[in-house]
Amino acid sequence: MNRIWKHKRTCSYLVILIIFITTFPLPSNAQESSLPVAPIIIDNVPINTKYMMRDGQIHVPAIFFKHTGAQVDWNEIYRSVVFQAKDKKVAFPVGKNYTDEYDRVTRSWNRGILSSETIEFQNEVFVPLMEVAKKLDMDISYDHKAKRTLISTNLYVKSNGMNKRATSRKLVALTFDDGPEDYYTPKILDILKEKGVLATFFVVGYEINSYPDMMKRIVNEGHGIGNHTTTHPDLRTKWSVDVRKEIVTTQEILLKTIGRKSDLFRPPFGAITKADIAILNEIGMRNILWSVDTLDWSGLSGREIVNIVLRDVSPGGIILQHNFQHERLLDGTVEALPVIIDELHEQGYTFVTVQTLLE
Numbered sequence: 609m610n611r612i613w614k615h616k617r618t619c620s621y622l623v624i625l626i627i628f629i630t631t632f633p634l635p636s637n638a639q640e641s642s643l644p645v646a647p648i649i650i651d652n653v654p655i656n657t658k659y660m661m662r663d664g665q666i667h668v669p670a671i672f673f674k675h676t677g678a679q680v681d682w683n684e685i686y687r688s689v690v691f692q693a694k695d696k697k698v699a700f701p702v703g704k705n706y707t708d709e710y711d712r713v714t715r716s717w718n719r720g721i722l723s724s725e726t727i728e729f730q731n732e733v734f735v736p737l738m739e740v741a742k743k744l745d746m747d748i749s750y751d752h753k754a755k756r757t758l759i760s761t762n763l764y765v766k767s768n769g770m771n772k773r774a775t776s777r778k779l780v781a782l783t784f785d786d787g788p789e790d791y792y793t794p795k796i797l798d799i800l801k802e803k804g805v806l807a808t809f810f811v812v813g814y815e816i817n818s819y820p821d822m823m824k825r826i827v828n829e830g831h832g833i834g835n836h837t838t839t840h841p842d843l844r845t846k847w848s849v850d851v852r853k854e855i856v857t858t859q860e861i862l863l864k865t866i867g868r869k870s871d872l873f874r875p876p877f878g879a880i881t882k883a884d885i886a887i888l889n890e891i892g893m894r895n896i897l898w899s900v901d902t903l904d905w906s907g908l909s910g911r912e913i914v915n916i917v918l919r920d921v922s923p924g925g926i927i928l929q930h931n932f933q934h935e936r937l938l939d940g941t942v943e944a945l946p947v948i949i950d951e952l953h954e955q956g957y958t959f960v961t962v963q964t965l966l967e
């Protein structure tokens with residue numbers, strides 16, 4: 609009896625707590641921002657964003673709209689955010705309650721009234737969610753029951769991501785991110801050479817410039833390469849023009865250093881928006897993620913890394929490891945590598961580059 613009552617009481621506390629959380633979303637990181645965070649459903653996918661209320665309207669960071677597939681940029685001269693989706697191009701100037709929409713036929717900008725102005729807050733630009741969505745011909749509605757805003761973008765961006773190859777053949781790809789450098793990379797290359805195994809290195813532009821000889825060694829020893837941006841930013845926080853620059857600059861650095869580019873890309877932290885994928889599609893690059901996350905960057909031991917690989921590996925899989933020398937955290941990566949190769953060989957796996965895996 610007592611237990612049932614206790615259970616009931618816990619349940620009602622839980623219900624009250626859930627009502628409280630859904631009604632008053634809690635800030636995700638109180639130190640970083642005082643703003644509340646809530647998910648907005650974009651084409652059926654919930655994506656968290658901080659937001660603020662102004663003039664009875666929800667305002668979100670302008671950059672959040674990259675999740676819809678729209679390109680989002682900043683024009684410093686006019687101090688305005690410029691959104692582009694399909695044939696639409698609309699500017700939202702900061703501190704103004706109007707928009708300027710580009711007319712491609714007359715090649716002129718037409719002014720439109722806005723019911724709530726674009727705001728700058730803590731070095732970020734916040735735009736009225738409803739108004740931007742409507743200007744970009746997206747359908748937006750509010751589900752009162754679920755207390756959620758829903759956006760149907762009417763924008764198609766070809767999904768370009770791969771975290772493994774669908775195959776029953778026992779193929780597996782080793783990948784190393786964030787290099788080249790000259791502490792761990794030579795150790796990794798030595799092991800791969802000794803074992804006769806090819807891997808794929810997702811390289812960072814500024815590291816290629818710092819270690820061009822190591823970059824050349826990777827290529828000369830037959831390994832695959834992929835582009836991992838120029839400065840390793842979280843692409844979700846970057847204007848579209850800067851995302852493009854991050855990708856294209858590393859392509860140019862590769863061309864200059866080893867005489868060719870790569871058609872593979874991996875976003876830092878695996879973090880990417882639909883707008884960034886649209887850029888990759890346009891450049892003709894594939895977005896490569898992983899199916900086995902060794903978490904080696906956190907300083908795991910060789911044994912721990914091996915255990916993760918043996919637990920999560922499957923045919924067509926892509927294994928994520930790193931080769932950066934910051935804080936020398938990757939002793940485990942080097943220690944694990946020969947064991948991973950031997951164990952997986954024993955299980956009948958063949959190691960291939962990501963390029964080969966895709967063929």
Ligand SMILES: [Zn+2]
Pocket residue numbers: 785786836840875876877
């Ligand atoms: Zn990385």
